[in-house]
Amino acid sequence: MEIIQVVGLGIIATVLILIVKEQKPLFAFLLALATSLLIFLFLIGKIGNVISMLEDLAENSGVQIIYLKTVLKIIGIAYIAEMGAQIVRDAGQESIASKIELAGKVLILVLAVPIIGIIIETVLKLLPA
């Protein structure tokens, strides 16, 4: 029942943030950041198990490792960018948050370019000359 731990941690952290926010908003922000990092850190181990299972599955079914690598990298970038954008948005900097999201999208697109190239090559091969 780890979900109870996570929810309890979240509620306690929220109460503490409300207490500290009146005196020092800066510390409240750092507290929120630390809480979200802790919950993420707790989740990342679980995600790791799922990922390793996915790797085994891909290895057994003969999927080329480059595809799985790219997909995992994209997922990682999405997680990091989302977390960063939300934290910055919490601190009230909407414009920086949207720039972080934009950077995440662009970097994902860059990673996806080789796969898109392979798809186009495959389609061209299928077409009659």
Place this chain on the structure above:
Amino acid sequence: MNIEVNAIFQIAGIGIIIAMIHTVLKQMGKEDMAHWVTLIGFVVVLFMVVRLLDDLLKEIKSIFLFQ
């Protein structure tokens, strides 16, 4: 998870104590000292948070990015 939760309480405690010291110093008329105390407390907490962030990013790198 048990050890890490302490960090939350530590940060909140530092925040409350710093706020208290700030108020006391302000009452004593030492405005500039109060600001320095706030700044130092902030840096200490920032160190803790940055260490957490470092842990998290390392984990993400090792799981997702194969490095």
